[in-house]
Amino acid sequence: MLPMGFSKLSAVVDVEDEKTMTQEITGAQMTGAEIVLQALKDQGVKEIFGYPGGAVLPIYDELFQQDEIKHVLVRHEQGAVHAAEGYARSSGRVGVALVTSGPGATNTVTGVTDALMDSIPIIVITGQVPTTLIGTDAFQECDTVGITRPCTKHNYLVKDVNDLARIIHEAFYVATHGRPGPVVIDIPKDVQFATGTYTPPEKVRHRTYHPQTEGDPQAIEQAVELMASAKRPIFYTGGGVINSGPAAVAALRALVKATGFPITSTLMGLGAFPASDPQWLGMLGMHGTYEANLAMHDCDVMIAVGARFDDRITGRLDAFSPGSKKIHIDIDPASINKTVQVDIPILGDCGRVLEEMLRLWHEKKAEPDREALKRWWDQIDLWRARQCLAYENRNDVIMPQYAVQRLFALTRDLDPIISTDVGQHQMWVAQFYGFEEPNRLLTSGGLGTMGYGLPAALGAQAANPDKTVICVSGDGSIQMNIQELSTAIQHNLPVKVFLLNNNYLGMVRQWQELLHGNRLSESYVEAQPDFVELARAYRWTGIRVEKPDELDDAIKRMLETEGPVFVNVQVANVANCFPMIPAGHAHNEMILSEEVKSSEEAGV
Amino acid sequence: MNKPATGIPPASTYFMVPESEREEQHTLAVVVDNEPGVLARIIGLFSARGYNIEQLTVSETEHDKGISRITIVCRGTPKILAQIRNQLSRLVPVHSVADLTMEGEPIERELALVKVRGEGDKRIEALRLADAFRARVVDAHTGSFVFEITGKTRKVDQFIQLMKPLGLIEVVRTGIAAISRGPEAMKM
Structure with a gap:
């Protein structure tokens, strides 16, 4: 590290150089x-x-x-x-x-x-x-x-x-x-x-495009007043917070702390709020947690920040959070009132609006209704006690959920960047990998593009040469852009692929099982390459793991091995991803795994 | 094989609440940078999102600044109309969007050229009606007229209806140009 004064001086010189360069150009x-x-x-x-x-x-x-x-x-x-x-x-x-x-x-x-x-x-x-x-x-x-x-x-x-x-x-x-x-x-x-x-x-100054970044002060004030009067509030945040940048993330965290409200987020918003925090309810939506979805359904004040009420989030629209007043902060005017009508729309950059809200919250010395909030948290804790992500672990075969849990346990200290493809493994990452910081999860949320994971990981590695970058993928998705294995070698991009291989297009198979009479039409992939040999042919290190007790060693070897490593994790082939809100159903109509505790067991 | 299974929730997730609100017709004024593809962008937005477009008029209004004004007559529930305004306003080359219908009853005019073929009484009657509607004769032959008529859509409709039995053979209409009443100009 250079002494502060020196680095400042050199920064000035740089600017000068740039100026003269620009003038020449x-x-x-x-x-x-x-x-x-x-x-x-x-x-x-x-x-x-x-x-x-x-x-x-x-x-x-x-x-x-x-x-x-x-x-x-x-x-x-x-x-x-x-x-x-x-x-x-x-x-x-x-x-x-x-x-x-x-x-x-x-x-x-x-x-x-x-x-x-x-x-x-x-x-x-x-x-x-x-x-x-x-x-x-x-x-x-x-x-x-x-x-x-x-x-x-x-x-x-x-x-x-x-x-x-x-x-x-x-x-x-x-x-x-x-x-x-x-x-x-x-x-x-x-x-x-x-x-x-x-x-x-x-x-260059743009002739027409000047989006509004500052929120309407009156609307912000109304929102803060509504928040202070809430009895069952919830923050529902999305990728917009991460897009807005570190200031928005900091403001969100401070506001959630100041209010004591629970917070959930979309897939794209994971990491904006730390998953280890007690106020974090997990992801919401189709494969969101029981507590997040029920809290959304039963809340009386919803603060939506940089999220767009996607159909995978809302479920059945006419039963979406029926009793709540909704505040929606978004920079895109067309995202407001698109599918869900809100009570207080705030058009602006969510970072600027959140900062303003936080300032007002402190200035007004706003206090949440402590008693009501306590009752709300008691209710949420009862939902949590059912442990909606529970699954039956096995000794003979690796459960995919277990694989993600072990990956998380063994890599969390590295603060890695995780990319995913699309399908069951993507949802398991969202459920079991606890993201503490923004910009760590790269995933195709809106379009759901199989084949996104590997090239996205390469891009992330190029931007962050010193970070561990892991692509969690499935045997279906990885083959949609598998040719990029070659790119990693040519450009020394030491990404790791952690493949949950179940020989099925798992999410398709799950829907067929649950919604189409278990007729598994074209979702079984009969002729699969030997991924380990394939990876080696591309000059990657290939690791094969099939037994639960070998999993930790395989993950450690993956991390210790220099250069790109491909780990083929053979997992239980017909595991389902729960909870799941089936098509056209409301947040309080989730299908839960059989392993989830009944209300009585959970003491509800 | 394809019998619907009973007791199974619908397999599609795209469960939208049917619109029960009444549809309205609004006139929008959209000021855009006159760059290539701008009209395709606007029409594409309507077709991609399933909005109804009833009339569309486009012309450059400020040549030196490269600015065009588009008048769109569209139909939808108040919610959809709000979406249309928001979707239009976030397009990069769009300067501003005004819902003239919401701002008050705008002045709306369109122009039509109407070709009528006929002889004798019918020809005289056509000329007489054209006079009553203040339509101008812009082309005259012994067996035909071309009338130019300007006015509200309804007036033009009415004139065309009346010309039908009198030998109407061809019509071309511009679609409306609309402007708000009073001293205020549209915000840029």
Whole structure:
């Protein structure tokens, strides 16, 4: 560590250097490809994920001739976008992907849609055929802006090289301001070759897009008054808190502590509040905890923060938290009153609003109704006593829940980043892995994209080279982007894959068992590769574990082994993920596992 | 095989409460940056989210600033109409959205060109009615007229109805342009 004074001094010098650099660059003439690289550098980009092709060759040529921006070569363009998402989600910075035209662009669509649904700020730069060929069905031509219009926050086709720098800077602004999201920039090859004027970022101000960040003071005051009068309150928080940044997380934690209210969160919001805290009720929703869902159903004041009342959260809408007054803080006006009508909507950045609420709470010397709150907590404790996540552990075969519990126990001190794919294993991670800090869970919440986990882990590792990054996956999901195993080797990204292998598409099988008369239509994966051998073929370390008493050793070996490690955990093949709110049911109509204590046993 | 199983909850989770509120028709004014694809973005929003669009009028209004104004007549429950406003206002190239119907009864006008073919009494009657509706003759031949009529949608509808038995053969309408009453301009 440098002494404070010294580091400050050097910081000043850096700023000076940047200024002179910028002045030199202002108005500088460059090719389109040079402009792309310069704009990315000016935006602070250090790593990008991509795959070259005919229509982006000029940009790759520039990339080759510089050292500041590192390029991670993926094996499929979808992987590049998920890696950019993992990079963004784990670091709070913008993730960038670079792909070619046509199939390169269409392959990004799933990732781009995923980022839109989960509000992840990423930039996807796509090559395009030369402007003269656009519309002629040229080789590797597709209508990229047309295809990505509904799945981006915004997109651009750059037709004039003089607009290029401005558009790139605008794209970063749009991706990160308001509700974050993906922005696609389509750059024809002739624009990459053409020479034009560079515009530095500070000269760019957006003409139209200026989302409101400060909440309405009157609404905030009403909300604080409502909170102070609550008898059965609950905080329901989402990914918006994490997107808003560390200040929002700190304000949320302080407000929850100051009020003494219980708190639950969506999948995307896990980690914003520490799972070890007694006020934490666990995740809510379809596979949420009994106590979280019943508390949501029975509460009288709900404080929704950066969450969007998704159908997986609300269950049956007309029976959703019927007796509560609802406060909803969100930066996206279209998220307010979309499916659930709320009483006090507050449009603004949740960090700013929470800080203001906290300030008012203290200023008014607000006191919750202690007696009512105690009764509420007594009720919640009775629900908790039923231990809704209980399952029957076995000696002969590894239960998937047990595998996640052991992973948590043996890795928690490392404060790792965990990515997941989609399905049962994802829900078990949400239920059994206790996240203490934000930006540690990378998961596809809105779109539910199988194949997200591995590339997202690679992106997170690139952003956090010193951290342990573990992808918990399933045998179905991992095969949807398994080619990225190769990327990890090429770029020395020592991620760990912890595969819960049950030979089934587990969540599909569970729904078929519970909702479709146990007719297991196409959910059994008969011909499975030997994942350990497959991983070794990709030059990963492969570990196989089949018995519960070998599990801890396998996890330790995974952590101790340098470089990427693939652990195939053979788990019980027909375990179900409970609790579960079946389709079209209310929060108080959960299916619980047989292992859950009855109300009498729990003393309810 | 495909018999519905009894005693099993519905397999779809997408359980939405049916809308029981009454639908209303509103006129929205949307000021946008006139950039490529902006209209596709707005139409795409309506089709992707299942909103009903009844009329759409678009034209550049401030050429030097590159600003266009879109007038949309849409139909929905008050909740859906609020959603439409919010969804429109968060589009990146949108400057502002105003619900003119909510702000008071706006002035709404549309223009139609109406081609009528006929001879003798019918031709005279068409001309006489056009005069009553203050429609102008913009093209005249011995066997046909093209009328230009401006007014509220209902007036244009009425005129077209009257022309039908008199030899109406072709109609083109612009959709409405709408503006609020009083001294205030739309907020940007």
